[in-house]
Amino acid sequence: MNHDAYPDNYIRGILNSVKSIAMVGASPVNVRPSYFAFKYLAQRGYDMIPINPGHVGKELLGKPFVASLRDIGRPVDMIDIFRNSSHIMPVVEEALTLDPLPKVIWMQLGARDDAAAEKAEAAGIKVVMNRCPKIEYGRLSSEISWMGVNSRTLSSKRAPAPTQGMRLSLNRMSVGGGDTAASDRAAKNKSEQS
């Protein structure tokens, strides 16, 4: 997979197929990006599992915190990593010990570790880096258009009026593949510097 630009079909396929998502680094602080993403994905019907050893015994939006991936105790489709690039590798190595393996490992906006990605892909796991699943879901469903964001999708179909907690169709026509080349360039430069 070319991790500089993902085809929309790749992202769409992941978001349409995964049901359970374990979020490593989920925060109970309601201004942290991980809290935003956790809440949004839960509202869109994903089975969300918060992973954060510092908060075991507490709940995030009704879901009990789990200390580590190994402690989930049931199969999980996707692991969404809210950690800096330098903390990615140990999480991926832990994910590779799970049985069954997760289908997808997703690294959040700003996080990228090409060596870890290579390891996961060698085990047959799909990898996404430096993206946010909330933003991508909002983009492919065009819900993010409310904020003037370029969804880079088109549709002449009438969508159902969105209500709280419903899944949205992600099957719109793509205007371009993956992210804009320009923004990828910026993200890549940043990860090379760090």
Added chain:
Amino acid sequence: MSDRLPGFSTLAVHAGAQPDPTTGARATPIYQTTSFVFNDADHAASLFGLQAFGNIYTRIGNPTNAVLEERVAALEGGTAALAVASGHAAQVVVLQQLLQPGDEFIAARKLYGGSINQFTHAFKSFGWNVVWADPDDIASFERAVTPRTKAIFIESIANPAGSITDIEAISSVARKAGVPLIVDNTLASPYLIRPIDHGADIVVHSLTKFLGGHGNSLGGIIVDAGTFDWSTGGKYPMLSEPRPEYHGIRLQETFGNFAFAIACRVLGLRDLGPALSPFNAFMILTGIETLPLRMQKHCDNARAVAEFLAGHPAVASVSYAGLPSDKYNQLARKYAPKGAGAVFTFSLKGGYDAGVNLVSKLQLFSHLANVGDTRSLVIHPASTTHSQLDDAAKVKSGAGPDVVRLSIGIEDKEDLIADLEQALGA
């Protein structure tokens, strides 16, 4: 579901718009409302905390305006956009995110006269200091860079003479200085030039001109290219630092490559207030659907009129980058191969009086202070748009006393030439 790339004309008609989910209306409805109901207290809190996508109040966002924003972002190749009340409002909102009192920005000397005034006088009272540079001398931008420089501002096709700016060269200066390049793309429209493809980090427009195109609605827009890293060195605290307005959110960390557009919306538009009327957004959207057709006709007509004027004995000179003899023709071929725009100037051998005489005799051209209308327009910049500049600044910005500016419309070119011929003749 193939990832095929639609063309510019398809985007001009479709991007951002879909049938209304509630009624099935195919044209974008005018959501003429101030506010939007919340589902419950948690939904309201999520929206106010920027955690959910949705509508709160038309000063922050409106569904009609959102279609316009996505449409222009798609046409410019940006990640997001924010529509505001005018082109001037767009400039205030952009610079509010970038400059603190005492900071500087570098601007090309060749700009719309209103921008020169805004930068020189209004912004001075905010403590934002403009430093002028010459777009024909790239080194003058390099020399103007100081540790307090926060941005560079240029026009892609510059008012009033339609000169073409070397966007890539100035983008290199901006990159080296570690500041974003802001390009006002009003006179080109994304049909002729897409500044992001040439290194712009932020694009602004007066939508009032070619994008709306019919001279009926004011509007402005800011497009975020998603290219600039706002986090380095703490230079841009509005983007990189926790915002007290939103309980400590860091916008770049949260919104990634469209954080600048979000900052303009939630820190700029929300607090400064220059919201665009949804009715104006609707009018401008309707205009954009025919942008490719109109823009080509504007350019073809402009070239024909420029050629006619260049051959007329009463005319001293014509500044139109589409003419092979023009000093900007090489840049026009590179940046605007489909046409060099439709706003340009010429000077009359008879000087100031001949200019005034010409304007009074024209029958089809309207004498007014706008450009980018379906109708052809004429103005004498020295006595109007650029009248507040001193004489030296007038000449430097291309608006000397003998200069007449035209904005060529989409009428039949033969009729425009005939009108100019009769007005120049007697």
